[in-house]
Amino acid sequence: MTQLLWDGLFVGSFYALIALGYSMVYGIIKLLNFAHGDVYMLGAFIGFALLSSMGGIPASLSLGALLIVLLVSMLITGTAGVLIERLAYRPLRGAPRLAVLITAVGVSFSLEYGIAAIAGPNPRAYPIRLEGGVFQVLGARVSLPQIVLMLIAAALMVALNFYIQKTSTGRAMRSIALDANASLLMGINVNAVITRTFFIGSALAGAAGVMAGAYYGKIDFLMGFIIGLKAFTAAVIGGIGNIKGAMLGGLVLGFVEAFGSEWFGGEWRDVFAFAVLILFLTLRPTGILGERVTERM
C-alpha cells in the first residue's frame, strides 16, 4: 500500500512537471501544444549528448554532473520552445483552431523524426545511472535517486509558483490569461510574456526529460508521445490552465496509475490513464480545481 502510494507520488511528480508546461501555455494562449511531450524527449537527448561529450564521470560526481547537465539542458530546451513558438505558432495566432492544432502535430512529428534522423531510431542507453542506497520507509522501498529527483521536481515547482504569484512577469502572465487585448492596452508586452512562458514550460519539460533519462537509463525518440498524452491528462484532471491544478493532477494521475496497474495488471496502465481522461472530460471537464477562474493563468 505505501509502496503504491510512493510509486504514484514519484511518477506523478514527473507528470506534474510536464503538465505544468501544457497548462501554462494553454492557460495563456489557449493552444494545445502537442509538441510538448517531444520537448521532454528533446531534453532527454540533449542531456544524453552533453553527458556523452563530457566523457567518463566518476560515480561520486555523477549527481553534480547531472545537476549541471540539467541546467544546461533546460536552457537549450527552453530556447527550442521559444523557437517553436516563434516559427510555428506565432504566425498562426488568431488562425482557426484546426490550423493551429495541425501545426502542433506537425511540430511534434518534426521533432520526433528530426531526432530520429540525427541520433538514430534505436533506443540509447544513458551514460550515467543514478545509483544509491535503497531503504525502507513504512514498508515502501525508497531509493536515494527517487528522493533526489523528487526534490528537484518539487524545487522547480515551488520556484515556478513563486515566479507566477510574486513577480511582475508572473502577474503579466495571469493578466494575459484573463484578457490578452486588455493586457496589451495596459502596456504589457504580450509577445515577450508568451515567449517567456514557452521558455519556462519547455525548460521544465526538458528537466523532466533529463531526469527520466538518468533514472530509467533508456531513451528513444518516441518517448515523449505517451508521456505528453499523460501530462495533458494530468492537466485536465487538475483543471487546465491552472498551475496548482497541474501539479495536483500529475499526482492524482500517478496514484491512479499505480493503483490501477496493481489491480488490473501493468499492461493496462496506459488504457487506465486515458479512460480517466475521458471520464473527467465527460463528468467534469473543468477538472478538480477548474472553477477557481480568478486563479487561472
Place this chain on the structure above:
Amino acid sequence: MSENVDTTQAPLKIGPPRSRLSRLLESRQLGVVALGAACLAPFVTATPYALNVMTTAAIFVMLASGLNIVVGYCGLLDLGYIAFMAVGAYTAGIISKSFELPLIFTIPAVLVMTVLAGLIIGAPTLRLRSDYLAIVTLGFGEITRITANNLSITGGPSGIFGIPGLLKIGGLDVEEPAVLYYVTVLVVAGFVLASARLGKSRLGRAWRFVREDEDAAEAMGIHTYKVKLLAYIFGAIWGGLGGVLFAAHLSAVSPQSFIFLQSALVLMAVVLGGMGNMRGVVIGALVISLLPELLREFASNRYLAFGLLLVIVMVFRPQGFWPARGYERERATLEAGAAAVPTEKRR
C-alpha cells in the same frame, strides 16, 4: 443577393476557372479519368508487389476520404482515426474466422461496432471545445491499440491471421490479388463519390457552416452537436469499412498496423491535399502512400519531411495545397453558370 456575403473580406469572384490547369483539374470528367487510370494500372505493371502497393494505396484513399468528412468538412480534428479501421478490421476478422464466413457478411456487424465506437468517443467530447476532441481521439487510438494488444480474443500482439477472403463465388475468388485490387478500387471509388456527394448535400453545407463559425451556425438553427456527431459517425463508418478491405487485403490483422503514425499519415493526406476538397484529398492520399515506394531514398526521412511540410503548409497556406473553392452557386444563376459567390471565409 447579399445574405451570404462576408463583410469582413472583399468579395472574391469565383467565376469559371481561369487557367487551363485549374479548368482541367476541376472538370467533371476528372473522377472518371482517375478511375479509368486506376483500372488500367495493372495492365502497365501487375507484379504481386505492384498490386500490393496499389491496393494499399486504394485503401489509404478510402481512409483519407473518410477523415475528410470529419476534418475537412466539419473541422473536427481526429487524431486517432486509425482506431476505427482497427475496430472494423478486428470485428471482421474475428467474426469471419470464428464462423468461417466470407468477410463480406461481417459488414453489418462492422457497421454496428464502428458506429458504437464513434458514439462512445464522440458523444461525450463533441460538446466540449474541439481541442479536447483532438486529444481524446488520440487517447482513444492508443486505447484501441493497447486493448487489441492485451486481449486474447484479438490474438494479442501477434493478432489474427488466416482471415477468409472477401467473397468466393464459383470460380471467382476475390482473394486473387488482381481481382481484389479491382474490387477495392471500385468500392473505394464508390465511397469517394459518396463522400464528395455528402459534402454537397444539405448536411454537408451544415458541416461547413459549423466549421466556419459554430456559433453562427447554431444561431441559424443548425443543431451543431447532432451535425458534428453525424460527421464523426460517417467518418467512423468509412474507417471501419476501410478496415474490412484491409483485413481482406492482408488476411491478417495485428496491433502494429494501428499505431499513431498511421493516423497521422491519413491526417497529412487530408491536410496536404486540401481540406474539404475531395479531389485534393485523393491526390494527397496517393502521394503520401505511393511516394515512398517510388522514391526509395526519400523513404528514410519522409516523416521528418511530412512533419515540416505540415507546419509550412499551415503557416503559409492554411487551407491546404488545393482547397475547396466556394462553388455553391446561387439558385438563380445556376443555369447561367456565371456565379459570383465569395470564397468561403477561412479565418
